[in-house]
Amino acid sequence: xxxxxxxVKFENWARTYGCCPEMYYQPTSVEEIREVLALARQQxxxxxxxxxxxxxxxxxxxxxxMIHMGKMNRVLQVDQxxxxxxxxxxxxxxxxxxxxxxxxxxxxxxxxxxxxTAGGVIGSGTHNxxxxxxxxxxxxxxLTLLTAGGAVLECSESSNAEVxxxxxxxxxxxxxxxxxxxQCVPQFHLQETSFPSTLKEVLDNLDSHLKKSxxxxxxxxxxxxxxSVIYQDHTSKPPSSSANWFWxxxxxxxxxxxxxxxxxxxxxxxxxxxxxxxxxxxxxxREHSDLSHKVFTYECRFKQHVQDWAIPREKTKEAxxxxxxxxxxxxxxxxxxxxxxRFARAxxxxxxxxxxxxxxxxxxxxxRPYGKDVPRLDYWVAYxxxxxxxxxxxxWAKAHNCTRSDFExxxxxxxxxxAIREKLDPTGMFLNSYLEKVFY
Numbered sequence: 380x381x382x383x384x385x386x387v388k389f390e391n392w393a394r395t396y397g398c399c400p401e402m403y404y405q406p407t408s409v410e411e412i413r414e415v416l417a418l419a420r421q422q423x424x425x426x427x428x429x430x431x432x433x434x435x436x437x438x439x440x441x442x443x444x445m446i447h448m449g450k451m452n453r454v455l456q457v458d459q460x461x462x463x464x465x466x467x468x469x470x471x472x473x474x475x476x477x478x479x480x481x482x483x484x485x486x487x488x489x490x491x492x493x494x495x496t497a498g499g500v501i502g503s504g505t506h507n508x509x510x511x512x513x514x515x516x517x518x519x520x521x522l523t524l525l526t527a528g529g530a531v532l533e534c535s536e537s538s539n540a541e542v543x544x545x546x547x548x549x550x551x552x553x554x555x556x557x558x559x560x561x562q563c564v565p566q567f568h569l570q571e572t573s574f575p576s577t578l579k580e581v582l583d584n585l586d587s588h589l590k591k592s593x594x595x596x597x598x599x600x601x602x603x604x605x606x607s608v609i610y611q612d613h614t615s616k617p618p619s620s621s622a623n624w625f626w627x628x629x630x631x632x633x634x635x636x637x638x639x640x641x642x643x644x645x646x647x648x649x650x651x652x653x654x655x656x657x658x659x660x661x662x663x664x665r666e667h668s669d670l671s672h673k674v675f676t677y678e679c680r681f682k683q684h685v686q687d688w689a690i691p692r693e694k695t696k697e698a699x700x701x702x703x704x705x706x707x708x709x710x711x712x713x714x715x716x717x718x719x720x721r722f723a724r725a726x727x728x729x730x731x732x733x734x735x736x737x738x739x740x741x742x743x744x745x746x747r748p749y750g751k752d753v754p755r756l757d758y759w760v761a762y763x764x765x766x767x768x769x770x771x772x773x774x775w776a777k778a779h780n781c782t783r784s785d786f787e788x789x790x791x792x793x794x795x796x797x798a799i800r801e802k803l804d805p806t807g808m809f810l811n812s813y814l815e816k817v818f819y
Contacts, residue, residue, distance in 0.1 A: 381411040396437040400445035430499025434776035468498030468556040476672040484563040488512045489675035498556040502549045503776035508596040508721030516547040521560035527808040545799045547728045570614035570668040577604045582696040598717035602650030607661040618669040640748035649713040687742040687774035689732035694769040695739040712757045729792040732772040
């Protein structure tokens with residue numbers, strides 16, 4: 380008999396959403412998950428599977444049964460010849476990296492946070508940057524899925540191919556992902572170089588930046604022209620670091636949090652803070668190198684609200700200049716730094732924000748200094764309006780106000796995904812209030 384817990388409160392990492400599931404389970408085997416699903420069918424309850432709880436939206440919330448996959452976290456198989464690794468879906472990427480290191484392997488691309496699970500990272504469409512690289516889910520070559528009815532589907536390009544193209548970005552609504560097989564590459568080191576520039580320079584020479592660096596992104600500091608360009612590329616240099624506790628923590632975190640808190644009383648300070656911190660921390664050239672996963676991941680120190688939309692790559696300049704013009708025209712609208720701009724290659728995953736288009740991700744942020752919410756509605760709405768206008772698609776794990784009619788316009792394969800979802804989960808066992816907005 381699988382043991383469940385009552386009275387558990389689930390909260391996402393940013394503390395922007397929480398819920399109190401009726402029962403909370405931490406299964407250790409497929410049999411135990413099957414029992415939970417059978418119980419849910421009997422009692423007509425909904426089920427939500429969670430991973431690391433890092434999604435800034437309420438995509439993982441439920442008042443029904445919650446299945447936390449943390450105990451299903453083993454590496455099942457490493458195929459040295461194909462450079463593929465099969466893992467249980469509950470493994471944290473942070474725990475997978477040292478295992479891959481041992482085998483001389485690595486993932487070719489990673490998001491900024493590694494306290495996330497293999498099943499969750501693909502389900503929410505997590506991405507990093509690099510126009511030659513797809514979102515993280517494009518590294519998945521096979522997965523197994525336990526459906527609402529208790530059947531296990533083995534999915535890949537060659538078996539259950541339609542379900543596979545849906546399940547690589549599954550939103551948690553197709554069933555329980557049990558295992559994931561990832562295509563790896565030989566272990567590699569990266570050098571990160573960052574240097575100052577201006578928004579005009581970067582947007583005018585976007586193609587040359589994209590050609591120059593495999594993993595190129597840039598940070599724009601709103602209320603200014605300032606940009607920090609970040610190149611990450613393969614290197615044979617020994618690991619070296621330019622990290623410094625005083626600048627990174629004392630200034631980059633403690634002082635910044637205090638100033639942002641003061642700016643909640645004096646919003647006119649935000650532009651000054653953005654320019655001051657650029658001058659303080661981003662005005663010189665910085666370099667460091669290390670193992671790839673140590674360069675890809677960095678610490679998110681702040682609790683924060685974020686939005687992140689993927690737009691067609693050729694619309695990058697238009698969208699950012701419009702955002703800048705909007706901020707200049709409305710001095711009362713404040714925008715914290717940075718606006719982070721990243722790139723990803725097109726793919727064929729049905730609900731991937733990069734479905735059939737090379738994309739630029741524009742990530743905006745509002746920090747919560749000492750947990751205090753800063754008014755952000757005007758900024759949020761203006762940003763969403765621009766993103767929709769240029770044909771954008773929101774990141775599934777982050778805040779957005781889109782509903783089914785929006786998604787039908789954005790995603791050519793939306794009806795196909797819906798048909799697959801309805802077939803795999805006819806009673807809507809895996810839905811929650813977030814997904815109802817998406818599908819109804």
